Amino acid sequence: MKFRILIQILMIFGAITACTKSDNSEFTDSPIVESYLKPGDHPLIKITRQTPFSSNINYSSDDINSLSIKITDNNISNILTPIGEGQYIDSAITIAEGERYDISFLFNSKSVTAYTEVPNKPRQVTQSVTSITIAQMDFSSGMPTSMPENPDPVSLTWNNPDASYYIVVIENMEKTLTAIRDFGNNTRPGNMFRKAPTTSSGIEIQSMEFQYYGRHRLILYHVLPDYASLYSDKQSSSQNLTNPSTSIMNGYGIFTALNSDTLYLTVKK
Amino acid sequence: MAKRKSNLAGGSRIVLALSILSLILNKPVVAQNVYTLNYPGSTCYLTYISYARDGDYSVIKKPFIFILGEENQTAQQLFDLDTLKKSTAYINFQFIYVPNMGTSPKDKLNCIETLAGSITNNFLFGHANMFLQINDKRITQSDLSLYGLKNVFGKVRFAYPAQRDLALVDTIGNFKEDDLGYKVDKKQKIDNRKEYEKAKVDFFENKTYEKPKKTYMGKPDALNFTLTGIIRDKSTSEALPSASIYVKGTTIGTSTNTDGYFTFLKVPSDTSTLIVQYIGYEKREVFLTPKSDKKNLLIEMIPQSQALQNVTVTAYRDDIVFSRKAEVSTIKLTPKKLETLPSLGEKDIMRSFQLMPGISASNESSSGLYVRGGTPDQNLVLYDGFTVYHVDHLYGFYSAFNSNAIKDVQLYKGGFESKFGGRLSSVTEITSKEGNRNNFNVGGDLSLLSMNLYTEVPIGKKFSSFIAFRRSYKGPLYNKIFDKFNTKPETSTSTPVRQGPGGMFSQNTKVTSYFYDLNGKFTYRPGDKDIVSLSIFNGTDKLDNSVSSEIPSFGQSGSNLNMSSTDLTRYGNIGSSLKWSRKWNSKLYGNTFLSYSNYYSHRDRTQNGTIFNSNNESRTSRNGILENNDLKDYSLKSDYQWDITDFNQIQFGGFATHYDIKYNYAQSDTTTILNRSGQALLGGFYIQSKMKFFNNKLQVLPGIRSSYFETANKMYFEPRASVSYNLTDNLTLKAAYGKYYQFANRVTREDILSGSKDFWILSDGKSVPISSSVHYVAGISYESKNYIFSAEAYYKKIHNLTEYSLRINASPMGINYDENFFNGYGFSKGIEFLVQKNSGNFNGWISYTLGEAKNHFDVYSDTYFPANQDVTHEFKIVGLYNYRRWDFSANWIFATGRPYTAPSGAYSITLLDGSAQDYFTVTSKNSLRLPDYHRLDVSVNYKLYLGSYNDKDRQELGYIGFSLFNVYNRKNIWYKQYAIESGKVIETNVTYLGITPNITISLKFR
Secondary structure, eight states: OHHHHHHHHHHHHHHHHHOOOOOOOOOOOOEEEEEEEOTTSOOEEEEEEOEESSSSOOOOSOOTTSOOOEEEETTEEEEOEEEETTEEEOTTOOOOTTOEEEEEEEETTEEEEEEEEOOOOOEEEEESOSEEEOOOBOOTTSSOSSOOOOOOOEEEEEEOTTOOEEEEEEEEOOSSOOBSBOOTTSOOOOSEEEOOOBSSSEEEEOGGGOOBOEEEEEEEEEEOHHHHGGGSOOOOBTTSOOOOOOOOBTSEEEEEEOEEEEEEEEEEO | OHHHHHHHHHHHHHHHHHHHHHHHHHSOOSOOEEEEESOTTSTTOEEEEEEETTSOOSOOSSOEEEEEOSTTOOHHHHHHHOOGGGOGGGTTOEEEEEOOOSSSHHHHHHHHHHHHHHHTTTTTTOSTTEEEEEOOTTOOHHHHHHTTHHHHOSEEEESSGGGOOGGGOOOGGGOOOOGGGOOOOSSSOOOOHHHHHHHHHHHHTTSSOOOOOOOOOSOOSOEEEEEEEEEEETTTOOBOTTOEEEETTSSOEEEOOTTSEEEEEEEEETTOEEEEEOTTBOOEEEEOOTTSOSSSEEEEEOBOSSSOOOOOOSSOOOSSOOOOOOOSSEEEEOGGGGGGSOOSSSOOHHHHHTTSTTBOOSOTTOOSOOBTTOOGGGEEEEETTEEOSOOEEGGGTEESOOGGGEEEEEEEOSSOOTTOOSOSSEEEEEEEOOOOSSSOEEEEEEESSEEEEEEEOOBTTTEEEEEEEEEEOOSHHHHHHHHHHOOSOOOOOOOOOOEETTEESOEEEOOOOEEEEEEEEEEEOOSSSEEEEEEEEEEEEEEEOOEEEEEOOOSSOOOEEEEEEEEEEEEEEEEEEEEEEEEOSSSEEEEEEEEEEEEEEEEEEEEEEEEEOTTOOEEEEEEEEEEEEEEEEEEEEEEEEEEEETTEEEEEEEEEEEEEEEEEEEETTTEEEEEEEEEEEEEEEEEEEEEEETTTTEEEEEEEEEEEETTTTEEEEEEEEEEEEESSSSEEEEEEEEEEEEOEEEEOOOOGGGOOOOEEEEOOSSSSOOEEEEEEEEEEEEEOSSEEEEEEEEEEEEEEEEEEOSSSOEETTEEOSGGGEEEEEEEEEEEEEEEEEOSSSEEEEEEEEEEEEEEEETTTOSSOEEOTTOOSEEEEEEEEEEETTEEEEEEEEEEOOOEEOOOSEEEEEEOTTSOEEEEEEOSSTTOEEOOOEEEEEEEEEEEEEESOTTOTTOEEEEEEEEEEESTTOOOOEEEEEEEEETTEEEEEEEEOOOOEEEEEEEEEOO
8 A cells, every 4th residue: 555655656756857847048148348447558448248158049149349339538439449359449548547437339239338437546655675585495406505594575565545455466577487496297377476455555475475586567556346356256156156246237347447556576596 | 083183283284385385386477468558548548468378478369368357447456356367278368357447338348349459460360269258247248239349259258147148158168269260361461470570670670671550450539630740761860851641542632841741730530541652762551540649740761672663743643542742843853763864974863854854855065954945044943942053064964963962852844833933934942861860871972974972970869960072083984075065175285295404394284174062961950840950062163174384494594484375164153051940830830041152153264474583573464365253142031831721721931132243254354344243132922822622622822922123123023823623533634824033144155165154144124134934834644553644735935035145236436245135035835745654663754845935036036036945846765674683774865956047158357467267147046957866875773782682681782883875876966166168168067975884883881
């Protein structure tokens, strides 16, 4: 008797689960905007499309290389010139500090808009040292007779009264890179690295963070919050995927302005 | 002639001396035994004398002569004057001397039958050899007929001829033993008083167990009286909460409270039989007699030696007619029986609940319960009266409850009563062990995951204690689970460690991860009415995936560099409660709790650099994320139950809780992104009335709970009601309704790369509103001798759900984190079926749940979407088989897949430092389903005994268990991971645990 019930139950849910439907996520063809406005440069905007997840979707009919993108500065609007590969430029405008820039264009029958304001150049920037010496650590011939001294970290400070965001990017300028330490089997790091965005008024770069010898550019960027949020924890797991943070209406990506000051540092042997 | 006379005189003197001597010698050397029947105040309270000429009092298969004395004669007087006992014809007879008290024949004769029955074990060997002699002149034969004594005794004679009926003329010789007259009642097969006594001794020493027999066959003394008592474990004296007890043959039943006390306001008679049931213990009958203690009846239960026979779902089921415990949606579990279920490293009460209908079993990474489409933070977990906020160890694989410390767990799946509040879905009430009150005990378990040690120390008669400690060790099972949750490979980068002057050059150290629990309970019973107990709970996890390098320097410089990458999560729950229970009188019982509960969670994902210069000054810099959640709960509450009448019990109480919750999320040691702190007082009272009508067929439990929440400065009313109706003795209909509010919410952020980042915050009535739900439950259950069938349907509507998202609102002007709490609403509904077999060597259950849980959040979409925990079909089958010392069990779980969100597209952005980052866009939340989840677990346990199989005295030492989790190694998908590669979006599956074996050894002293 109990087996009969068991079989009946199994049959019922077997029938129910037999009809499974596969769902395709809807795909909205929204454009991806990538643009960094730096003072003294002409505005350069790059438009790309999303890579769809499912294979059978239809893109909109817009051509990525012939969009009509309008940029507005002080009530003067210009249309940007396409230069191929989704990039657009306006040689008539030069980005200036403190100015507000708006863009808008039509894509997939929607109006894509964004705006940004150019932050001020970092002020009262100080650098603790202009060169540091890091001894090369080479153990191929056994232990060295004397250990090198570890230099103090390089300290940068600036004036930050309104607790806005700053990012330091360190770039090695040499054509050939001489490594400070043996990387072993690990992949060689690139010639650039950065510190995390901060709202304080100073930062320290540890000597251990340098990978190569030579001259380095220390670029202190004054950035806006929407750029800083790009560095937040990325979500790539199906458990809680949500749309990325963006300040662009009807689109994704980043349209932001920044300002910077460049310092130099030499890492000697 | 004078000489012959004197010769005769001399001879007669010798004869005289000899005859005196013989008289003396003939006096019986064996003393008589004096007994009392019943107790002062009852009708048949008398002192009688039992005398066996041959001195053998152990046998009742012998002829009995009852002698009723003359008017106002005591048993002793009667005995002294009696000559029958000297007769050689009665050498093997047993004499019972009954005193003559009272004035009317009725009084005198009334108690003889009672007495005779109690002595002869209810006339076990028939009436043919029962004889009665009446010395009282005033009793006539018609008196005998009137009081039925003719049927009790084989032969009756009157000592004084005046009363003799000519038909009854007999001489002493007529009291003859009839060898063939002994009939034995086959049902009561104790044919030897000696064996019965031995069985009694064995029973009390917990070796063999023979059912207690009804010995008192007399008339009852009291009718419709109040009976209160306590039910305890026979050997440890541990009180048994929520045990079922009812009066055989009636619908009168009740259950014990958390301290093991029960009250019957109207027991029909003091010769009724009570039936007591408690899972894990032998069901037993208690035969009341007028002598039973009505104020403090002690009932002791013997643990079952067999495997899990039943997990009580609702009422008592039995083979005879009884009353139903009419509770809706309640499951009870006794950890004692968990040993036999398959386990993953540790027997776990929360995981065992997952085998029940209505509770999701396909979620390996959470030991919190998903009850009827609700989330674990909607489940109130009470441990000895205080609230436990975090029930997970090791990423949710295990619960923070050490089964060895727990006595009883009750889970209320929905529609729960007014006594509980503050949560939207369900209540888990855990009672810990008080400890053996009679003897010292120690025991422990060792498994592939953890080790577990407990000890029970009683001091004197009034104090008992229980302490348990459990700690994981970094063995293969721990590592297997730990690695599953940490996608970064644990990088002990193969840096060779070289010796050099001054020591090791460089080390990459990895700190160990572990969890531990410490549970303690100390109970003091100053008297019969009071119990004071202190319960302590501490469950802590330290999960460390950090890497640290230390580079010492030597030579002249003397400065050290310390760089470490920390990924440390430390969380735990510390709680303590002080409880005072008092039995005010037979009708009023109360508990008062003073408790403290602290949940803390500290998460550190930073890069640290510390430099010590030659002056030993250090400078530290830290970059990364720091997260801290601290919740403190101070509570005082009181619960009373008052049995006003036999059909109405009122339960009422009050509560007050002070919350102090802090949450802090910071980046780079300086930037605080989110800082919430709240303090509030929540207080209120509840009252509910348990009423029974129509001969206990209909039970109704309406109630109301009202709370005042300081932050909102408002009163909240929660009306609740449940009803159960016994259509027939086997068929019961049930329904429940309730409104529930929740004031402290747990926000879930399941970003698996960083582990669980759940945190608790208080509702503030604005961005985090007070959530509420309404339950409707209806069900039907049918119980036959060996099976239970039940079906229950539920519908829950939930308002003011809160979800949190950290990143959604960045603009050039700023990132506003406070606005990242999103509000919505939802519902869940479903129907559960259960078929359970609970007798015999093979038993188990099959359960099926059809359910749906949907949410509606404006920020995601304008339609309902499936909730993360939505599972449509869930089917579970559990089988247990016991053969002698072996226990086999298996369970198979099938659940359709949970919903997930797939990206609709992806893109890459090149950042200022040249690196490229991937981002994913989403159109519909939870629109896809993961594949079906199913797995099979099996386990085998072998009981260890001290002594051979046939030795009934052998003691149970423990068991060895082997269990296999996910036997056919199905790769059940946990979540999917996305990345952009070569211009395409790649989806990778991350799976749950594969096949995992476990061995457990459990030993105990007693």
